[in-house]
Amino acid sequence: MKIKKSKFAGAIVSTILSLALLTGCGSTSAEIPSNSNSNDSSSSESLLRYAMESSPKGLFSPLLSNTTYDNNINNLVYSPLILLDENNDFKPGLAEKYAFSSDNLTLTFNLRKDVKWHDGEDFTADDVAFTFTSVADPKYTGSRFNEISKVVGAQDYHDGKADSISGIKVIDKYTISFTYSKVYAPALSNFSQRGIIPKHIWSKVDISEWDKQSDLLNKPIGTGPFKLNDFKPDQYVELVKNDNYFGGKPKIDKFIFKVTNTETELSELAKGDLDIVELSSAKEADLKTLKDAGIKIEEKPSANYQFMTMNNNREFFKDKKVRQAITYAINRKGIVDSLLGEHGQVVNTPISLAGWAYPQSGLNNYDYNIDKAKSLLKEAGWTDNNGVLEKDGKKFEVDLMVPTGNKVREQSAPIIQQNLKDVGITVNISTMDVASAMAKTKGQGDYDMGLLGFTLEVDPGDADRYWSSSIANGSQFNFSNFINTQSDELIEKAVSTIDRNERKEIYNKWGQLMNDEVPYVFLYSPNALRAHNPKLQGYKYSAYAVFPDVQNWEISK
Structure with missing residues (x-):
């Protein structure tokens, strides 16, 4: 320039x-x-x-x-059906308006009539139906099924038990509706996150081969x-x-x-x-x-945050007092001050600081406190043997996997290692690429602790990785193997409540619960x-x- x-x-x-x-x-x-x-x-x-x-x-x-x-x-x-503005509020996209039915189960979109695909073809409701039916197809290789899974018939179609999704109805060329099996508040958020693809192009290719179509992928046609x-x-x-x-x-x-x-x-x-x-x-x-x-x-504020997951399948971390002690033992504010300066914030629960649902009160800040950490570890049965914690003849020695590629995260690892050494926990740092670290979190988890990052959802109702059932369903995102019935109940209640003020109260309770249970050490959120x-x-x-x-x-x- x-x-x-x-x-x-x-x-x-x-x-x-x-x-x-x-x-x-x-x-x-x-x-x-x-x-x-x-x-x-x-x-x-x-x-x-x-x-x-x-x-x-x-x-x-x-x-x-x-x-x-x-x-x-x-x-x-x-383009998606709904756009987000700079305040993260919804605004019309491909849909010029939308409305929920009186029972809040059906969401109907009235589409714009003046939209053309980049190749000049008309955009219609058939493209919308094709896009969201595709993500439920048994042969679909992507990771978006959860966004449509709660629509009536989507699971049966995904499981090969039905030939179509009964809850998706093309009413006319520019009107389409989605009917849910139960009230699902994050629906609008999902439709703002996913662009629509052209049926006239992608319907000609077997869906199992989509990710191999380099010619089509490198010359995408959108709106x-x-x-x-x-x-x-x-x-x-x-x-x-x-x-x-x-x-x-x-x-x-x-x-x-x-x-x-x-x-x-x-x-x-x-x-x-x-x-x-x-x-x-x-x-x-x-x-x-x-x-x-x-x-x-x-x-x-950004939607990204960094955390240290603790594998709850390991005996070390089954006791909540141990997880709380580790949180007290880590100088999180010191990490922010030294590595991010004024350009980041300590996080105390897994809800986006940039969103509308982060609790404004009732959270334990877990201010850096070595004495409090040692006291909780003692209550959990760990004794100090010349600066090394032991319990039932076993030393508190764990591995910390650190994915490479994020400088601040990498720099925080030795700080955490020293902080935990100060309370008698020996930490061995193991660096690896992100793919290898993610592979270790699958299933029961082949790791002790790990530093990871995540982009939190615009609507916390999509935080299904915290569901106890997500472990049995094979989700790799319940990193800590966290199982908690009360958490499941609050998440379920929040996603089935439409009124945002009521939802915020529910998420306050859920945020406080997560803050108390600390399945992760919630570290910090860098500013955008x-x-x-x-x-x-x-x-x-x-x-x-x-x-x-x-x-x-x-x-x-």
């Missing part, structure tokens, strides 16, 4: 050297097309470059993608504000505007996701080679330098930090809406 000489440009030039010193010399970032340097006043084409720390896999289908990087592409190529133009793995993804987008023609002509080196992306931003950088962590010196150069920094080109106008984001109203974003000349 070329920048005309100005006070802003002068400030950028004067700070590049200091940013290079802060972030390291050299760059392994991708080359992008030569015609992409187009944000100067001599060109009528506008371009936005968005930093991406890892390359997408190329699963450009909202029913198959399983990484943030693929999802980012899909969010721009495909979103941008079309995929080019994908170079490990380099970039280039999107071009959809002039016929139902939300209005985008003001940015090209949207490029550029795979970058985290060590150099800040200097690239300062030089004008990037327009938006998501900061997973940042030194205050870096932020100050960027601000001094005129770069805009925005910060909001974004640094962006000051010439980018209309830019917005939230924990759950990465590109709200992207068609209105504009780079001024």
Whole structure:
């Protein structure tokens, strides 16, 4: 991107050297097309470059993608029935309106009549029915079935006992309804999270082969504000505007996701080679330098949080007092202060800080307290033998698996190790890639403790990983093998209650229960930090809406 000489440009030039010193010399970032340097006043084409720390896999289908990087592409190529705004509130998407029946069991969508697929075909209710029937198909290889599983007939169809889903009804070309077996409050949230795919394309391919269709996946047809133009793995993804987008023609002509080196992306931003950088962590010196150069920094609570799971199948962690003691023993605020500074918060229950349901009171903060931790461990039958805890002749010695790839998480491991050593618990750190760590959590769990992260749902009603039954159902997300009848009852009550105020009271109780049971040590939630080109106008984001109203974003000349 070329920048005309100005006070802003002068400030950028004067700070590049200091940013290079802060972030390291050299760059392994991708080359992008030569015609992409187009944000100067001599060109009528506008371009936005968005930093991406890892390359997408190329699963450009909202029913198959399983990484943030693929999802980012899909969010721009495909449209859902309902959109989320920057406040995480619902707004019309492909559906111009929706309504629940008087018994709250049937949700009916009235679709827009002016929507075209990127190839010019009409978008209709048949596409919606096809999308959600597909995720329940027995041969479907993706992970979205839970989003539709509570619709009448979905489970039978999924199990091969029915030829269709009776609860999905196409009423006419632009009207469709979904009937649930019981009231399901998170329904709207589910429909805001999943883009619709075109029946006229994907119905021609056996669903068991969808994830192998590289030609179709790399040339996706959606209804979103941008079309995929080019994908170079490990380099970039280039999107071009959809002039016929139902939300209005985008003001940015090209949207490029550029795979970058985290060590150099800040200097690239300062030089004008990037327009938006998501900061997973940042030194205050870096932020100050960027601000001094005129770069805009925005910060909001995120939906992500980090935790330390304790395998409840291990004798060490069956006693709640032990889990509470470990939580007291870890200096969580110290971790936040030293590794995140003012850009993160301690979390005390598994509900999103960015959402509407996080309890505002009644939570134990588990402030760092070694004496309290030792007292609880003693109550649980552990005795101190020269600084090492023992019980029934067995030492309290456990392994802590640490997935690589998240610097703050990796840096927190030795702090946790030392904190627990201070109360007599020996921790052996074992690093591995994320896939290996996740594999160890399946079934009964082949691990003692593990540092993991999760993106919490926009609606906590989808937190089925805490259900006791999720273990028997084979869910790998009940990492700690947590079984608690009261928790199950509260989750069930919350998802069957429509009124949000009533639901919030229920989640307060559930959050307090989880806070007391601590199946995990809830560690911290990093804030969502974004640094962006000051010439980018209309830019917005939230924990759950990465590109709200992207068609209105504009780079001024």
